[in-house]
Amino acid sequence: VRMEDKLYQNRYLVDAGRPHIKVRQHQSPSPNLLALTLVCPANCYEVNDNGQVEVTADGCMECGTCRVLCEESGDIDWSYPRGGFGVLFKFG
Ligand code: SF4
Secondary structure, X not given: OOHHHHHOOOEEEOOOOOXXXXXXXXXXXXXXXXXXXXXXXXXXXXXXXXXXXXXXXXXXXXXXXXXXHOOOOOOEEEOOOOOOOEEEOOOO
């Protein structure tokens, strides 16, 4: 089974206007930020037309990879979604 097929089994409740991850403002992305565009399993990070890294937290699985990667650098702000929002895992 492909990873993508597994991800489709998850459901995600978007907390509109209150994203739980924010990328700190930057002129050009740090190596850490660029790495996020590769390591996020849900492809939440991408480089925009201005060459800055953006996050779309819809679909985030709360795996914590980006949080750990940027813990020292402070490139992102990360908090768990409010209760009831965010990813709902379904297994099997
Ligand atoms: Fe991607 Fe995981 Fe970070 Fe969510 S917590 S944005 S799934 S790396």
